[in-house]
Amino acid sequence: MLKLYHNPISGNSRRVWIALLEKEIPFEEIVVKLDGDQLTPEFLEISPFHHIPVLVDDDFTLVESLAILDYLETEYSQNPLLPTEAKALATVRMVEMVTVNELSPILTRLSSEMMGFTKEPQKLEQAKQKAHTVLKFFESLLGERPYFSSNCLTRADIVAGTIVPWLPSLGLPLDNYPKLSAWIERLVQRETWQKTQPSQEALEAFIPQWETLMKAYLPQ
Structure with missing residues (x-):
């Protein structure tokens, strides 16, 4: 049986978690606490970048969530999450890459400012402007x-859908964006989104770990 090492708070993890559920692939869930578990010798054997x-x-x-999604789509053909038509497939890839390359760093910046780990108004405003460019797109x-x-x-919805719904709670x-808002409403009604949504207790328990992670990964 497949084994998924992840943390429910991680958007990168959640996109794989949702894909496994949507494709109805049996798997064993192994939660990795990000307070040091990711740095143990045992975990580094399977994830040398401790991700x-x-x-x-x-x-x-x-490792790497998009590579994992590619593998699942090819190896497990049930309930496909990728279209076959050229333009539709290209759209999925665009949304995935824009989310990973453009929107994810913005989420990190907004989270850091919201929690008070950084206070850089100029960089915050730049991040918000960039976010609006992505949202318009x-x-x-x-x-x-x-x-x-x-x-x-499709995978586009899964990848973007683990990031975009958090933006309003972070001051954006x-x-x-009425179409995006309606799209979010459709997503959060799905059983897979509800099953993988972090609880308030889990979010609060994660806060002490967040500052250390921010220092390591916050874009400069």
């Missing part, structure tokens, strides 16, 4: 469809 998630399939070990990509690139859920309201 989560990690997926182990018998003797094959994968996503709003235009959605068009009149319920999901990105398709009438059905989505009032000017």
Whole structure:
């Protein structure tokens, strides 16, 4: 059986977690506490960069969430999460890469400012402006469809959907993005989103670990 090493608070982990559930693939869930578990010799053997998630399939070990999603889509064909039509597939890839390369660092900056770990108004404003560029792009990509690139859920929705819904709680309201707001409502009603949504208790318990992680990963 597949083994998923992850932490429920991690957006990177959650996208793999949701994909496994959406594709109905049996797996064993192994929670890695980010207060030092990720630095143990045992964990470094399977994740030399001490990152989560990690997926182990018998003797094959994968790191990096997008690579894991590729593997799941190819190795486990049920309930596909990638379209086959060229434009739809390209749209999925665009959304994935924009989320990872542009939006994820912004989320880190907003989180750090919200929790008081950094106080850099200029960088905060730059991050918000960049976020609005991404949100306008996503709003235009959605068009009149319920999901990105398709009438059905794809990986684009999973990857972006583990980041975008957090933005209002970090001081970035989505009032000017009605299509994105409606898209979020559709996502959070799905059983897989509800099952993987971190509880308030889990979020509060994670706060003491967040400052250390921010010092290591916050974009300069």
